[in-house]
Amino acid sequence: MRDKNLSAHTLQMITERVGYFPGHVNIGMVIGNSGAILIDSGLDTQTAKKIKKGLDAIAQPLCAIIQTHAHADHFGGNAYLLGCWPEAQVYAPPLEEAIIRYPILEPIYLNMGAEPLADLRNKFLLGQASRVDHLLPLEGTIEIDGVEFSILSLPGHSWQQAGVVCDDICFAADSYLGEEVLEKHKLPFLVDAHETLLSLNKLKDTSYRGYLPGHGPYITSPIETLNKNIEWHRRIYSVIEEILEEEGTLEEALALLCERLHITMENASSFVLFRTAFMGYLVGLQKEERVVYRFVQNRWLWSKTLANNQDGAEGDER
Numbered sequence: 001m002r003d004k005n006l007s008a009h010t011l012q013m014i015t016e017r018v019g020y021f022p023g024h025v026n027i028g029m030v031i032g033n034s035g036a037i038l039i040d041s042g043l044d045t046q047t048a049k050k051i052k053k054g055l056d057a058i059a060q061p062l063c064a065i066i067q068t069h070a071h072a073d074h075f076g077g078n079a080y081l082l083g084c085w086p087e088a089q090v091y092a093p094p095l096e097e098a099i100i101r102y103p104i105l106e107p108i109y110l111n112m113g114a115e116p117l118a119d120l121r122n123k124f125l126l127g128q129a130s131r132v133d134h135l136l137p138l139e140g141t142i143e144i145d146g147v148e149f150s151i152l153s154l155p156g157h158s159w160q161q162a163g164v165v166c167d168d169i170c171f172a173a174d175s176y177l178g179e180e181v182l183e184k185h186k187l188p189f190l191v192d193a194h195e196t197l198l199s200l201n202k203l204k205d206t207s208y209r210g211y212l213p214g215h216g217p218y219i220t221s222p223i224e225t226l227n228k229n230i231e232w233h234r235r236i237y238s239v240i241e242e243i244l245e246e247e248g249t250l251e252e253a254l255a256l257l258c259e260r261l262h263i264t265m266e267n268a269s270s271f272v273l274f275r276t277a278f279m280g281y282l283v284g285l286q287k288e289e290r291v292v293y294r295f296v297q298n299r300w301l302w303s304k305t306l307a308n309n310q311d312g313a314e315g316d317e318r
């Protein structure tokens, strides 16, 4: 029985009405007055079918889906679930909702705004489109089916990612990764490392009863995991700075970073994900004035800011 409870997509209850379906992507579940409210819906129809079974087993129709952010693995199950329960309402943060309604935007931005290559049109990057009925507030509370949810703004991993809190349980989306997942991913996906770190520090100041990330285990004291995530991003910052002691293009520096992190990019999907994440780290470093760029012979060259490594070179630094 115990083993069965731990298996993927088997509903785990945390409080009387709050639980989750564990899996590659954890899916939160809250029982409202007239049915279940999901937090994200998983990657695809296959996952969604298991979620439907789980809801049928507790005799709860779906009444709403709250999206934390617009990555295909978090909303790809909507199409099937909304087909089963057409009345269910979908909630998503601003900006993220646009991508959920027009999922082609994800491979478009990953392909630097150009028409996505055929290789980028797979279910991991291009989820099935879903309607979005309501915008979530960026921060604040919202009542859905008689249940009060607090929304936390946790940008960084995506632009307007939302954390969702109900009954003191925090569904933290991909603001942090479970420790094993972090080690597996090596270079976590993000669009702005600076915002990612601010969101991690914001979570460190909270003391909810429990925390569930999109990828990783449910835990009651997240400090160690949050610190590990913070250290991980800071370490990547330092490695990038070391690499950029020698000026290089984004792709040259990315290749060196992957070498240092023991990452092998073998297809277009993983390349564009890592390239975007790398740009997200550069954006963060640039915001902290730790890297600069210039254009030489039609090349966009990045380097570590000199003031940081040449002690008092400019005289103004202290």
Ligand SMILES: [Zn+2]
Pocket (backbone or CB within 6 Å): 069, 071, 074, 157, 174
């Ligand atoms: Zn994500």
